[in-house]
Amino acid sequence: MPQPPAGGSLSVPRAAGTIAGLPGGGRIAVWQGFASALAMAVGGLGVGWMANGSSLIRVPFFIVLRDNPVLVVLCTVLVASGGLLLVRAWLRLGQRVGDWTGVHPRVAVRIAALWCAPFMVTFPLLSRDVYAYIGQGRLMAAGLDPYVNGISALNNYHNLGPDSLWTEAPTPYGPLFLWIEQGIVWLSGGNLEVAIVLFRLVAVGGVALCAVAVVGLAEHFGLGTSKTLWLTVVNPLFVINFVASIHNDALMLGLLLLGLLAAVRRRPVLAVVIVTVSILIKPITILALPFIGLIWAGRDAGWGRRILYWAATAAISLALLAAAGAVSGLWFGWVPAMATPGALWIWYAPFGLLSVIAGDITQLAGGDPDLVAGLIKRVGTIVGAVIALWFILRGRSDQVFLRMALAFTAVVMTASMIQPWYITWLMALFALVGVRKGWQLLAYYLVTVFFTVIAITDQLDVFEWIPLAVVRAVAIVLSVAFVSYMVLWDWKTRVLFAPLIPSRSRTP
Known part of the structure; x- marks a missing residue:
């Protein structure tokens, strides 16, 4: 097989840059993944989200x-099996x-x-x-100000199809994404299907930025460029959550990674500008700014130099x-609006689950469950912020x-x-750490x-007279x-999970 040029540049003879250049088994996995995505897209016509x-x-x-x-039910089976087969195709691609x-x-x-292509022609x-x-x-x-008004301020807002959370709550997104939203509404002329396609194109643009930045960052850190792309933009979580589900996180993450690429290439001011643009999509990426300040200050910078470049980074971004x-x-209306997602909880989030358990116990004792649950959620937020601050201030x-990866994780x-x-x-x-x-x-x-399992079993759109519990039970x-089969019995994939399986179960 032809070897890629040193550094993994995207400039390559045509034959070497095509899927046909993969080993035979790799090509099979690629087309298995495409068929899986196509099955999900077809199923999405029946259980994807359609507004009234x-x-x-x-x-x-x-x-x-x-x-x-x-x-x-058939569409549910197509979505669930397609998502799981996409994961298996991704795993097999790595193996082959x-x-x-x-x-x-x-x-x-x-x-x-x-x-990603099949998802361009199905419902969210x-x-x-x-x-x-x-x-x-x-x-x-x-x-109207989206940082003050929920979508319920619009006439016939229920026909737009948003989750009830957003009907009353302010938006937590930055002003740049609000402009994108406004521009797409204007371009679509009020047609929901056209607007969905345009938002998907924005998401695809974000994935493209991710790919460009991952290539550059992988080269900088001496990582395998193609393997890092396999871990990121080819990963089913990226494909499903960014393109199938149409989340603005694609654009946010693409800009963040592009800003980090500028930082490691010693263009710190440009890095701060690009990451600030990412903040204007979704403010969570403000967490990256102190780390860009550290990169700007240099590897062996003392505290004085670090503080100086932190201040410079903050000043440019704030301006x-x-x-x-x-x-x-709208100024900084997004700051208080960022609390909106904090009103939710899910069972696999430790502080979310703890808040609900404590709230229920408090209610049984005759206390205020909302007060206790809210307090625990606030404690979780503070704990995360303190841990993130520790990673900013300490370490090699x-x-x-x-x-930075650990701070975001916290x-x-x-x-x-x-x-x-x-x-x-x-x-x-x-993936960029290695x-x-x-x-x-x-x-x-x-x-x-x-x-992936959480995604494909969580939100399915069915009419009120069709039991949602039954449909979700089918997906679950x-x-x-399928996961049990893939981990325990599929002789091709179970070797990947062998450390989790007792030795007797691993014996052919």
Whole structure:
């Protein structure tokens, strides 16, 4: 097989940069992944999110597909099995390729594009956040402040299809994303399907930025470029959460990684500007600024120099944020609005689960459950912030990326709500630190499997007269059965999870 040029540049002879250049087994895995994504996209026509105001809701094809319980269950099976088979194809791709140094980065990028393509022509899958984006864009177009008003301020807002959380709550997104929302609402002329396509194109643009930045950062750190792309943009969590579900995290993460690439290439001011643009999409990436200040200060900088460059980083970013706030007229309204996701909880978030248990106990004792639950969530937020601050202030000067990955992990894992797409931020950062064979790669596999299962069993759109509990039970049972098969009985994939299995079970 032709070897890639030194450094993994995307400039390569045409034959070496195509999927045909993969080993035979690798090509099989690629097309298995495409078929899996296609199955999910087809199933999404039946259980993907369709707003009441959609122009397609009265089309006979969709009426039959979404009104018939048997067809709804079939679509659920397609979505769940497609998602799990996509994970298996990703695992098998890694196995069959083996040594990624002989694969050019362009091949990995094309695999990601192939796996993302089917989702461009289906309804939003496993999340309806895009309908909240559309509603917030309409708020902007109507001259209303999304940091003060929920989507319920619009006439007939229920036809837009947003989650009930966003009907009353302010948006936690930055002003740049609000402008994007407003622009897409204007370009779509109020057509929900056109707006969905445009938001998907924005998400694809974010994935493209991720790919460019991952290539540059992997080269800088001396990592296998194609393998790092396989761990990130080819990963099913990226494909599903960014393109199928249409989350603005794709653009946020793409800009963050691009800013970090500028930082390691010794263009610190540009790095601060790009990361600030990322903050204007979703403010969580403000956490990266102190680490950019550390990179700017230099490897062996003392405390005086660190403080100086932290101050310079903060000043540049704050000036840009203030300018954006002044132009939009919304200023820093996103700061208090960032508390919106904190009102939620999920069972696998430690502080979220603890808040609910403590609240229930308090209620049984005659106390105020909301007060206690809110206090525990606040404690979780403070704990995450303190741990992140520790990683900013302490540690070896040559471990900035590792410390940044751990700081983001602390903030995510101490939140009361951990969404599957949050995990993509962490996976990208850890992949750029370097994922070694052994327990690190195993952890990567387990996280991918777990959060894919969470995604495909959590949000399915069915009519009120079709029992949602039954439909979700089908997805859950299928997921548990397939994961058990893949881990315990599939002789091709079970070797990847061998350390988790008792020795007698691993014997052929």
